[in-house]
Amino acid sequence: MAVNENAELEELIRNATGGSGAAAPTASAPEAEEAGSGLDLPLLLSVTRRSLPWMLLLLLLGLAASWTYLRYTKPVYQSSSTIKIDEKRQDAELNLPGLVANPQQNVNKLAGEVELIKSDLIYSRLRDSLPLDVNYYAEGTVLETELYGNSPFRVEYTVREPIQFNKKFSVRLLEGKRFRLSYLMGQQEIDGEYQLEQPVTTPGFNLRLVPTKYFSGQLADATYYFTINDAAAINGYLSANLTVSVINPEASTIGISFSDNTPQKAQAIVNKIDSVYLNVKLDRSSQATQQTLAFLQGQLLDNRAKLQDAEKALEEFVRQSKTYDAKADVGTLTTQLSDLRKERETLQRKASLLTQVSRLVQQERITSRDDETVEQSIPGLALLEDPQLTQLMSVLNEQQRDMRKILESYQPNATAAVRIREDQLRRTRDGVQKLLQQNAELVRQEIAALDRRSAEFNSELLALPGKETELARLRRPVELYEKTYLMLMDKMVEFNIKKAGTTPDFQILSPASLPAAPIFPVKLMVYAIGLAVGAVLGLGLVAGRYLLHNTVTNIRELERNSTAPVLGVVPSYDKEKLAVSKLIVDKNPKSAISEAIRSIRTNLEFVANSKQKRLISITSTISGEGKTFVAVNLGGIIALSDQRVIIIDLDMRKPKVNLAFDAENTKGVSTILIDRHTVQECIQRTNIPTLDFISAGPTPPNPSELILHPQFDKMLEELKQQYDVIIIDTPPVGLVTDGVLIMRKVDVPIYIVRAGYSKKAFLKNISKLVKGGGFNKLTTILNDAQASGMYGYSYGYGYGYGYGYGYGTGYGYYEEAPAPKGLLARLRRRFS
Structure with a gap:
């Protein structure tokens, strides 16, 4: 349920004062500042502490994702060499008069040499001097591995028609130097079984697979594949992976590097480029x-x-x-x-x-x-x-x-x-x-x-x-x-x-060396990214849980976000054993709940002296926060101290006090206020001799008007003559005006906040009632508090109030919403 806004609360206060405008003036700007605004460092630390297992899990997931990425990503190796162009010797041979060194001219010459190295002239000589026309691969579970120089077989071929260039030929080695060859011809797969060194005729090539020194009989059932590349594919492969750049124009140095998944292949290509370039320069000279x-x-x-x-x-x-x-x-x-x-x-x-x-x-x-x-x-x-x-x-x-x-x-x-x-x-x-x-x-x-x-x-x-x-x-x-x-x-x-x-x-200057570590992916960087992502997600989890923590969970949060003093704390109770509010302090007087309520009874002495007649109202923001439970058991504890106590159920829209004592609700406050029954006729006894109660009676169509009736004040005066303490169970002030009207008439107004259930926004009502409504004696009680003060709350006693219409009169009344079922429903309810 949404909490009433400022205007609605002021309207409630004006209603409580009869519309005379006698309410306390609106608080100044500094006083209107929300209590507890800003960063709640203790809450943040607590959320962080409880999120540590999840943060650790996210870090482990980040590392696992990094390991998976490294496991299923092909490493790229790079081999490099550095050459120096002897420009000084060329200038000396020219021996031109008036020759002046021109840095830009030197840069242009180096750029020309770079283009020469990356030209088709070098590529064509590379194709003639290195076995780049056929690529061999060993198929793995996920990735394939290129076999450069260590393939168990060598493919010899003659071109018939170049229709099968750059296509995959699958080879499965069998026993006795036999193999099965399969390839695609259009959409049709063609396969056959052949002997090594036996000519194989395909639509594009005449093939012959020759075993190498790496071939052995133990490779049976191993799966390989090879591709036959044309000149355009080889040139594209070289251009895509070859990098030639000017390192230092003043020193006339050029860097040549080549990247490939196979380090031996990258090194061989760079060294061959150096030697081919040497021959080209010699020919030109x-x-x-x-x-x-x-x-x-x-x-x-x-x-x-x-x-x-x-x-x-x-x-x-x-x-x-x-x-x-x-x-x-x-x-x-x-x-x-x-x-x-x-x-x-x-x-x-x-x-x-x-x-x-x-x-x-x-x-x-x-x-x-x-x-x-x-x-x-x-x-x-x-x-x-x-x-x-x-x-x-x-x-x-x-x-x-x-x-x-x-x-x-x-x-x-x-x-x-x-x-x-x-x-x-x-x-x-x-x-x-x-x-x-x-x-x-x-x-x-x-x-x-x-x-x-x-x-x-x-x-x-x-x-x-x-x-x-x-x-x-x-x-x-x-x-x-x-x-x-x-x-x-x-x-x-x-x-x-x-x-x-x-x-x-x-x-x-430096020939190509065999690369020991890949340039991509870098393991340290990948693991660092995985840890960083896990840490960011962990911090995001902490921030999300902190920002979504919108309920009061412990007494510190109650004190921080409210200006009203805390009268006491009622520990958590078992919702399974208490389907509705019950009087339990008489059954187990030494329980934690009984001791907590006794502490509240003691604290009441500082608010109102027990030697005088006391009128106490107990309210909350919405239904389900435990006001009836606190009212019944607080009345029981006070009655056990030899004081005469009566509990009045003024929640005439949704009466519950009679349920706490397993009594009927055929007559009560509503019938007293309409003069159908007298006060004495409606008083009901309990198991505690000094504790009585008056139920709400049948639900009337106009509860607010009945409370404003003079008969209500007469009823209170009559009860004061007979009882020492009168405890009034009022309707929730966040939904109707009845609670505010009653709080004006009592000596000690008490506001119930339920841990893990009441929203922090509800506490604004308390501050507004104290500052704007003049309820200076308003105190609060934290109900259903866990020992940890943070999570794992019970959610008994219903949830919220709904609105409908009854009796055909058009007057609104409220009814309790059903409790959410299931974990997702509870989480949705909690963070709504």
Whole structure:
């Protein structure tokens, strides 16, 4: 039942005072502050103490959940290695003037190396060097385990149709090196029994299972399965588990790590990536040197043939003329002619070089190595003596180098960048071709001029002795070709030495090691999370029980949440033995209940002197809190002390006092107030000579109006002449106004609170009656208190009041609700 709000309580008080407004004024704001507000630390500690077993259980459940998660989760292992890119050595080889270290350029180069490691070039070599095309698994109860390198059989296959790539083939080993193979073809399962090393034909493959050194006869009835992966699946697997990142740009270090459920497989893949990357870098480093050596080899062969021809001509002339003598006046002319011919040879080499450069420009690229210059790629380019051409060739070289990097790390979204660089290459190549054509034309003009001058000199030499002239003519090409040949030989030796000393431009600082512990799940973290969840749930349980603890359970809570003094405590009693309130103090005067009520009787002496007539009212908030039980037994204890006591049952809507004494209720207060019976006619005797009672009588339609009738005061005055103590069992004040009206007329108003049954919100009524209603002598009694003061209460004597209508008059009356049955119903009732 809900407790009346402030306005309803004030209305009750105004009714009690006849609507005159004589009630005490409303309490000020500080006085209106709720008693007992704030954190109840003792209650919290008590709830925590009683929740400790549940908290411990939740912690154990959290640990059990963590163990279960670890048991049924595949561990992930990670193997890592660290490599260092030797950027300083590359810069030294470039040897470009005015070169300044650029950190951003270094970062870009490292990013390019990262993309190279994660490219299909590395993946394809991994597929060729590691057995990643077939995965072997041993099936367990819950999880399967990959067998990397220790499978009892090996699958050899040839592809017929790639329709069964990435599908599961189940293998069950049988006795005698036999096995059963099953797989799905569409929705149909196909299986068959075969012998190891026997060819098996499937719609997609020709298979053959070959036993390995791990095979034994004890593996019979073991179940395995394998999958044959295509290149796309392997690339996806590598991309998903491979991590390549720049560790320190300043130190040019890159970290390579791979994650897998099998630690041996993760380590093998990382080590193989390091070795494959090493081979790729070596190939890239030697490719430019190979091209340069091929160019020098061609020039050397051509120059050797020309030198041999010149030597043969000179040898033939000497053999025929058998002389080396020449006239002195031929010396100067011969020298001039020799100079002209040397100059012409230079121009011819220049023309040949222009032709070769033009041919190279028309090709895809000039150089293959990032660390070569244009002069290193094309020996003799400086002979052209054209700074503009050299500059354009350098620009073309850089553009082609940039183009190669983009193509090596090509991404689908880089198409626009590729087109832009292709346009730049085309414009630069056109400019270089134009300059080459201009230089070639100039060289041809200079050669023509030299030819004209040589013709003039030759004409002069014809007049000289023919032998000397012919000898000098034959010696000049021999000397020229010999010098060129030696120069080319020096270059060949230099590049061969360079080729022999080619090393990769990176170092493996720390190779991959076998991971000992998984990176996921981390056992310590999982157990810590399990403990944390258990602790949070335990604290939530404590907080929930504390917040849902809305009933009064002990005298400390009663004192804390109420401003009225506590008159005493009545211990718990057995509801099974007392279906209704009974007088029990006379049957067992030494029981705990009797002693507790005697203590209440003693405390009454401090409220009202026993030498005077005392009028006591006993009420509660709702029905079921034990006011009738306390009234009957308190009256019995007082009567046993030789005082004359009468109990009046004014709960005319639901009378119970007659039930406590197993008496009838045919007449009583209601018939007295309507003058149907006299007071003496309605007094009933009990087993205790000094204890009498008056029952409520038949339920009237207007109980409140009867109590306000002057006949009620006359009845009390008449009873005061005959009895020392008058105890009035009033209706609950939380439901009707009768209780408040009666409390105005008595000397000692007593408010009953039942432990484990009365809501804490009910105590607000007590504070409001004391502060707002002027009931300064109002006291409280805690009924049905357990020894522990917290849990395990009895719930006898009914629950609450209901409302209905009777007698056809329209006046309300209340009736007791049935007691809830079952644990859930009681819990719902308790926390409602």
